[in-house]
Amino acid sequence: MKKNWLFWLAIVILVVGIALIIYYLCLGFSKGIFGNDYALEQLKNDLGSFISGTVGILFTITATIFLFITFKEQRKQFDLSKIAQEQSRFETTYFNLLSMLDDVRGNVNKNIVQYFANPNISTLRDYYGLMKEYYEIYPINKNKVNFTAIMDELLVNSLPTEKERAEGCISDFFDSFISERDFNVGYFFRYIYNTINFVVMERGNVLNENGNNDVQRYLNILQAQLSNEELSLIFYDALSSWGRDKHGAKKFHSLLDTYQFLENIDERFLLNKNHHVFYPKTLFKFLNRDEKSSKMK
Numbered sequence: 001m002k003k004n005w006l007f008w009l010a011i012v013i014l015v016v017g018i019a020l021i022i023y024y025l026c027l028g029f030s031k032g033i034f035g036n037d038y039a040l041e042q043l044k045n046d047l048g049s050f051i052s053g054t055v056g057i058l059f060t061i062t063a064t065i066f067l068f069i070t071f072k073e074q075r076k077q078f079d080l081s082k083i084a085q086e087q088s089r090f091e092t093t094y095f096n097l098l099s100m101l102d103d104v105r106g107n108v109n110k111n112i113v114q115y116f117a118n119p120n121i122s123t124l125r126d127y128y129g130l131m132k133e134y135y136e137i138y139p140i141n142k143n144k145v146n147f148t149a150i151m152d153e154l155l156v157n158s159l160p161t162e163k164e165r166a167e168g169c170i171s172d173f174f175d176s177f178i179s180e181r182d183f184n185v186g187y188f189f190r191y192i193y194n195t196i197n198f199v200v201m202e203r204g205n206v207l208n209e210n211g212n213n214d215v216q217r218y219l220n221i222l223q224a225q226l227s228n229e230e231l232s233l234i235f236y237d238a239l240s241s242w243g244r245d246k247h248g249a250k251k252f253h254s255l256l257d258t259y260q261f262l263e264n265i266d267e268r269f270l271l272n273k274n275h276h277v278f279y280p281k282t283l284f285k286f287l288n289r290d291e292k293s294s295k296m297k
Contacts, residue, residue, distance in 0.1 A: 009065060027228075082136045090202050094218060097195050101225060115183040127185060128229035128269070131236070134177045135271045142176060144169070152276040156294040167239060167278050170271075174240035189237045193252045195222060200255060219259055221283075228269040235262055235270065239278055257281045 073257075105124065113122045121130065139147040147169055154166045178186075199218045206213055226234070237243050238253040245251045256262055260282045267273050267286035276284050285291050 003031060008201070022083070029044075075221075077162065094195075094199065094202075095267065098225065101222075104188060104191045106181075108185050109186040111223075124185070124188065125227060125229040127181075127183065130181055130232055131174075131177055131233065132271065134181070138173050138176065138242055141272065151272045154272075154277050156277055156291055158277065160229070170236065170278065171240045174236045175242070178240070178242060186242060187234075189242065189252075190233060192210065192222075192226075192234055193243075195226065196255050196259075196261065197251075200259070216259060219261055222259055223264065228266045231262055231265045232271075233268040235265065235275070235279075253279075 010080075062179075109123045112124070112127055120126065138144060148165050150162075151168055154163070158166075163247065192252060196219060199215055203213055203215050203218065223231075234256070238250065238256050243250060243252040258278045258281060263282050263284050265284065265286075267276075267284070269274070273286075276282070276287065283295060287295070
C-alpha cells in the first residue's frame with residue numbers, strides 16, 4: 001500500500017512537471033502574449049533557467065521517490081531471499097535429524113537386546129510392554145497401597161493438590177521402572193526432546209505468509225514416525241525425573257503439552273486413561289466433548 005502511494009505520488013509530480021514545461025514553452029514563444037510585460041520578457045530571455053528552477057525541482061523529487069521505491073523493493077527481495085535461505089538451512093538440518101531417527105531407534109533396540117538377552121524383548125515396543133507389566137506389579141512390589149486408587153480417582157476437575165500427588169506417584173513409578181530396567185533407552189528420549197526443541201527454537205518466532213509459524217507442521221511430521229508404544233514411553237518419561245533439565249524444570253513435558261505433540265496417542269496405550277490429566281493443554285483425540293470442554297476452561 002505504501003509503495004503504491006509513493007508510486008502514484010511520483011507519477012502525479014511527473015505529470016505536473018511535464019505540464020509546466022509545456023505551459024512555459026507555450027507562454028515563452030507565444031507572440032501575442034508578451035506585449036510590453038516585463039515579467040514575460042524575463043521569461044522569454046531566460047526560459048531555461050526559469051524552467052530548471054521550478055520544473056527541475058519536481059523532476060528531482062520524482063527521481064528521488066522512484067529511487068526510494070527501487071531500494072525498498074530490493075531490500076524486500078533481499079529479506080525474502082534471506083528468509084528462504086534460513087528455511088532451507090533449517091529444513092536440511094531437520095530432515096537430516098528425521099532420517100537419523102531410524103538409526104537412533106536401531107541403536108536403542110540393540111541396547112535392549114544386549115542388556116535383556118531375551119529374544120522376545122528386542123525393541124522399544126517390547127520395552128513398552130515391560131513398562132505396562134511393571135505398572136501392574138508396582139503397587140505390590142513397592143508397597144504402594146494407595147497407588148491404584150489415586151490413579152483411578154484422577155479426573156480433569158480433581159483438585160490441583162490431587163493432580164500433583166498423582167503426578168508425583170507416576171513420576172516415582174517411571175523412575176523405579178527405569179532404575180530396574182535401564183537398557184540405555186534414555187538416548188531415544190533425549191533425541192526426541194532435542195529434535196522438538198530444535199524446531200521450536202528455530203521456527204517458533206518465524207511467521208509464514210498467513211501470520212502463523214510452522215512449528216506444529218514440522219512436529220506433526222516427527223509425530224507421524226513414532227508408534228503408539230513410543231509415544232506412550234515419551235508420555236511418561238517427560239513426567240519423570242528423567243524428563244527434567246539440569247535446573248529441575250519439566251521442559252520436555254512443557255514442550256509436549258504446549259504443542260500437543262501427544263494428541264494422537266491411542267488411549268489404549270496409556271497405563272490409565274485418566275493420565276491425560278497430566279497434560280492439561282493437550283486435547284487428546286480420544287477425549288469426549290465434555291472432557292475437552294473441561295480442559296479448555
